[in-house]
Amino acid sequence: MTFKEELAKRSEEVQAVVYAYLPAEEGFQKTLLEAMNYSMTAGGKRLRPLLMQETYRLFGGNGKVVEPFMAAIEMIHTHSLVHDDLPAMDNDEYRRGKKTTHVVYGEAMAILAGDGLLNYAYETACRAFALEPGNPHIGEAMTVLTTKTGVYGMLGGQAVDVQSVGGTLSREKLDFIYRLKTSALIECSMMTGAILAGASEEEIRTIGQVASDVGLAFQIQDDILDVTSTSQELGKPTGSDERNHKTTYVTVEGLDKAKADVAAVSERAVCTLARLPQKNEFLKELIGALVTRRN
């Protein structure tokens, strides 16, 4: 099987896990549940749960305890997209070629759907306690999940990003935003995978470094694609950073250096991964593929 075929197969498996944890659309709060599922089923690469699963396997994990966490990380990611798209935030009407949640369900319901997804993520992750009672790693994984999502992780990065629109950014602040807004959830995915598999502290630290570089490379590649890709390839309008006068890695460093840095940072991630005695060839190829992607 080629890597591409393998990726398609595993992504489908990951998506099935995520879908299995979506709430049933019933009861008086049916519209809220529909709005949540609308954004969850609107496509996406399922990259975070995929990275979590492969890291879990890298460290010898072979149970079901990782599955509620895989669903949770995708719900957290989707929560951030739903709220990011709101009129008071980025005011985006399309994502992945589909109308955004507030366009379909109205602003109030989109705010609640985003809240609902964030909360349901933790509700879902809590199912792990019943799957493996007494497993001490679950509390540790919950701690990393909440911390990397919150004000010292993704949400903190988003707040600084929102405040920075229209102004110019120092390289220091840009790095801060990238590290929190994008890398934190990638770190979260890989670290919780490692924790749940029972990896050592040293191994968790190493995989955190890998994830940090993967996140940075991923975000720079996003900036590059916003300049070089077509709207059709991306499923959303390109050139939005320029229109919004956003400081990005490309505006600070130029397109050529950005491309060279993506390659270097992703190479560093692969090298750090190779230092571990455990091997997962698919994970290695996945990291390489992320920075040559076209969408």
Add this chain to the structure above:
Amino acid sequence: MTFKEELAKRSEEVQAVVYAYLPAEEGFQKTLLEAMNYSMTAGGKRLRPLLMQETYRLFGGNGKVVEPFMAAIEMIHTHSLVHDDLPAMDNDEYRRGKKTTHVVYGEAMAILAGDGLLNYAYETACRAFALEPGNPHIGEAMTVLTTKTGVYGMLGGQAVDVQSVGGTLSREKLDFIYRLKTSALIECSMMTGAILAGASEEEIRTIGQVASDVGLAFQIQDDILDVTSTSQELGKPTGSDERNHKTTYVTVEGLDKAKADVAAVSERAVCTLARLPQKNEFLKELIGALVTRRN
């Protein structure tokens, strides 16, 4: 010491616990943290953490493991107020006599501050894992905390409430909203207190019934005060339900029956509580006082 003095003293202690868990206002994301703390320090009865602490004590709890959960439930409650007040929701400019978060910090930051509070609640609750490693009740308490907050609890009730504004409500739907929007967090407070103290399943079920009645009585009293109180007493405009054409317990049952029902439901809560062999005189008086309150 009179009950009123005791209440003031214990509320102050509870507030100190909550404040101890607020994030430091520093770093690039300082404004976000300020916005979160602004709403957290804007007053309030701290009823939920107080009920949690007293229920924890009722079942013999005497550790610190309840404290991060006390802070968490107040953050969750405050999160719901910040998002409820948004222009796309209730569009309220004042709460407890102070300007609401979006009026002070703008809409985008208020959305993120609400998200930040919800997430920080769980981040804070996770600190319990480090306080008492291996305590199996913490995972159980986390499960109740997330479930009662989410789409089958508070957030589900809010969604139905938002969709019902301007229309007429069946008594069945009104009960659903009250049970989820208000009672769920009260149940959550008392049940997690009981769980963390190691109460039995039967005891947790009983305290859940008490809490459900306390929540219902609390909400009906809110409806009564909206009609009978002054704006100065309430710290927010009265008569808002009528202006918003909202179906409430008072519009459905009339003021006299609402008053009688508050008394009956709160009496039932006190009786159920009395069935337990454990006694907490302050908790009993607190439940009685909630339905004679003027704000």
